[in-house]
Amino acid sequence: MSIWTTFHKWGSPRWFYQFSGRLLPWLGGLSLLLLIGGAVWGLALVPPDYKQGNSFRIIYVHVPASAVAMGAYMMMAIAGAIHLIWRMKLAAMVMKAIAPIGASLTFLALLTGAVWGKPTWGTWWVWDARITSVLILFFLYLGVIALHQAFENREAAAKACAVLVIVGAVNIPIIYWSVEWWYSLHQPASIRFIGESSIHPTMLRPLMATMSGMYLFFAWAMLLFTRTEILDRERNTRWVQDIVCSGDKKPESRSVL
């Protein structure tokens, strides 16, 4: 099978719907297992930090959320580029699906960061380079969502968002680097940041678990959102009507969605 056949297969919403339907329970189950397992491990079994006590435990939500939030934007940009270059409709649906998930995860990262900052640094918010960059990332996500909602025509919305997302992706390194530079010009804050010190393996292992759990959760949510979008967009096709009709007769098959 050549790469183009694979590409065309992936571009077919119907094939993707059926394929992702088989994938969903695995992704969902595994991510639930890893997130709950990692949370119990991190919250109950890992000894408290010698300096921060128990407050460091929010790391098991904060770090995975920030990492996935950043990766999600790049993925959104790649999906946007694929849509613009090869006109793959599915890529546009994936791009649209990622935006709200990425925005929520970025918000979660900012929120948990603030909650963590209060006991550690004594303040909810610091204009630190990394925090500021994540805040700007949050704004970029909100812009993409707002632009998508403003269009009535779906095709135009997808293409416009793809352009914006790519422009944003080109800008992210510039923004990140500018903010780093801006921060280094300010006088150093009186509080010390952790992160320079390496993290102890006993704390790292549950972090790895929640981190992979968060990635799987992202994949699961993305597939779920994309599937909803597929059903909505292809609602006039035969196969979607078949699914919806059979769903009415057999309520148990609805639980997949």
Place this chain on the structure above:
Amino acid sequence: MALVSLALAVLRRDLLAAARRGSEWSNPLVFFVMVCALFPLGIGPEPQRLAELAPGILWVVALLASLLASDTVFRSDYDDATLEQMLLSHQALYPQVIAKTLAHWLLSGLPLSLLSPLLGVLLHLPAAGMLALMASLALGSAVLSFIGAIGAALTVGLRKGGLLLSLIILPLYIPVLIFGSSAVKTAVDGGPFLPQLAMLGVFFLIALALAPLAIAGALRISVDQ
């Protein structure tokens, strides 16, 4: 050569059209002056405090004025279908887009930079910062014009584009704001501000090379829908 004369023709047309309709380019300037006058009323008239805040205030307000102006880059051409003719013609879009954006900068960014020393005096900006303020605004607003034109091209087909334009464009303005206001602050402190200007120059060259691609693509999307 044909591309340059094409760009010059578009530039000339846009400048001529703006000369016949005054308010389009004067409104952002009036906005700039008014908002700068609000700051002493909001934070108090003490010269020292104003002088300390002036570089940031002037740059943020200039940025907002430029944002406000960027909605007009393609608006009237879209409304009277000039834009459609531009896309239908066999001429390359890239030089036309550059010319339109440069015309917009000549009508919004450049006047802002020329007017800025006056507002610097009102906000007690030390004289050492004036040159840096003008130079950074002139160069930085050109970058803002290119970024703003991307947003304008994306939203020109929408009926309610105004606020949306700010939401999608403001995060992209941040690097320019950082280096622009830093140039003024450094100059006030007596330091060399050329490095910051050089960075703004880098941003300008990147924007000049890449932004027209995004603008041209966005215009096609907006006109096609």
